[in-house]
Amino acid sequence: MVEVGDFVRIEKDGRVYEGLVMPRHAFSGKDILVIKLRNGYNIGIKLTKNCKIKVIERRKERIAKKREIPYDENKPTVALIGTGGTIASYVDYETGAVHPAATTEELAFAVPEIFDICNVEAKILFQKFSENIKPKDWQKMAKEVAKYLNKNMPVIVTHGTDTLAYSSTALAFMLKNLNNPVVFVGSQRSSDRPSSDAFQNLMNSAYVALSDIGEVVVVMHSSISSNGCFIHRATKVRKMHSSRRDAFVSLNSKPIGIVKNGKIEFYEKYEKKKSGKVRIKPNLNENVCLLFYYPGLKREDFEKIVDGKDGVVIAGTGLGHVSDDLIPPIRKLTKKGIPVVITTQCLQGRVNLNVYSTGRKLLKAGVIEGEDMLPEVAWIKLMWVLANEKDIEEAMKRNIAGEISERREI
């Protein structure tokens, strides 16, 4: 009996089909067997009397089979830290849903071509969809990454794309004196799909891991057609599309460069890797809220949200505004010494509270201008600054990890 997940060979009418048995979909008839071909496409085959079906490998055997990770002493070794997400996930053939995987071997063998350029020391740190990753997990990641960096290994972190930019930003603040690149990589389409970006993204992140960059970066598809990947500065990148492979976009800055066919072309200045040990500053004050302003946000709602917080980041409108009626409760916060940082929900452009009277009132009420930081980045930075710096306003306005660009006239 053929089971879902088995790898089968079917001969019918003189043709041969090989593939994984998929679950029956509601729309396929009972006598239709759906298999996923090696090229990733699914086809339905009508089972007639003249069909020959042979199970080449049972699902369980395939999953259980161990593979040995190769090692070549002439090649550099890259640490590959798995945290979950599509790039290290498998399709559940019962439901068709994608689940995080799996074993160290599965992670290392996700793209076996990687062994052509480096050895891989793989480690599954956790197996989470990134929507479930929390600030505590960033601290674990920072510590794990630092451990490998201090063995002088570049690090690739595979991560779900949903909150990948949050995690990479957190590590950009937590890790100091980077002696090797830290590369976050994900994929938008799982590797069982013909349109998957997992292969290109992971291979390109290996090339970046072997470069002289001394920053936390994100390596993801640069366009839907090319095989190149942009190298984004962790604190400047944002997921800007729910499904496209080129979803990651650097805002208020160009990507640092592009990696294509094994070569890196740089667009922007970047930090070179340092000598010596990496230091970590993983502490955060998690009691900070991020608040998106909208015209119906009432004063009492605002007060409820910020109540008891040690810091507040607001994504205001335009140059960084909120409605007048929120200014008194903001003043109350700043008077108690609670920092209120203003960013813009436009995402692009700089906050400037000197242009309009609302902005000037906000400045008088004691808010901190978030310069050209993304709202999420300012939120992570404020948590970090509250736990690591003394002069909060000075630190929020100082560029610490590439999060604030120099002013340029546009």
Place this chain on the structure above:
Amino acid sequence: MVEVGDFVRIEKDGRVYEGLVMPRHAFSGKDILVIKLRNGYNIGIKLTKNCKIKVIERRKERIAKKREIPYDENKPTVALIGTGGTIASYVDYETGAVHPAATTEELAFAVPEIFDICNVEAKILFQKFSENIKPKDWQKMAKEVAKYLNKNMPVIVTHGTDTLAYSSTALAFMLKNLNNPVVFVGSQRSSDRPSSDAFQNLMNSAYVALSDIGEVVVVMHSSISSNGCFIHRATKVRKMHSSRRDAFVSLNSKPIGIVKNGKIEFYEKYEKKKSGKVRIKPNLNENVCLLFYYPGLKREDFEKIVDGKDGVVIAGTGLGHVSDDLIPPIRKLTKKGIPVVITTQCLQGRVNLNVYSTGRKLLKAGVIEGEDMLPEVAWIKLMWVLANEKDIEEAMKRNIAGEISERREI
């Protein structure tokens, strides 16, 4: 004695300068007079003995001077409704800050060239920076706009850019059977600046007002270099830069078209204007919150924010996710019959809760997929739907005002 705001003529060393007297800046010396030249640039002139200064027009006279609005019976008449914002604002020469203006005449004469193509019936509805505009104001706008439409006049609404897209979206839901275009327009730089976009935006919105479009649209600069403006569908546009003139971008859709040199080129299908009367459905249930998910959002914070609301819109991550620990409180809401709509903070792309297990759990918990609606648009729509429709889920998933695009494979 020369005062700030006076228009003066200065002769010095054989050269003549004419301009508005500006306030002294901290960095200009006491013997420096700063004037804004007719071309918009400021210069500082050192006042020496051989300077001749003549006041051509006192500030107060200039402000008080009334102008008569021309009328040509051979031209169509366009209603110009002012709500405030930079496009109808003036620079306070005491502080350098920009304030909303002004009189009906000032509004009509903002761009006198408009009289070459139409008559203008100007009306100052209010004078607000748009960050202070609230849902109640949208209702006033809708009623006022409908009044003019039912006199068979196309309507241009001048509006601050910060929340322009919110207001135009609200009117797109409130106004039915449009018999003329409703054009929202703003400017990113005030008209006293040489780089102002006020002139082009307003002229181009007049051309759109005279077209056969039967939708609420937004007309704003298409690029920083061109004199063309995009015609955006109200429910698909978002302010995506704090200061650039081409800040408005259609997301998940092309602009409807471009207007340039008095001509419109269409990119997309659009509703043609209808015959008969416009109807308005201005009711809203304002007790709906818009919530931006981030990895530090704790369950208790979430519960505080949604407590007592009649509807909740969440900007989730990626395809529309939130962390697992928010699913039980979401289920509590939906069990009480409170709609919870999921959109994506990526802003681009469609929500799809069938791909990953988190999404499937959310669907089981009873959330409504927000398709490819912007989070702000879904928030406004839910307020409107709660007040005007019976089957909330059906209505949220049905395209009502161009807010949901047809599915296309990307």
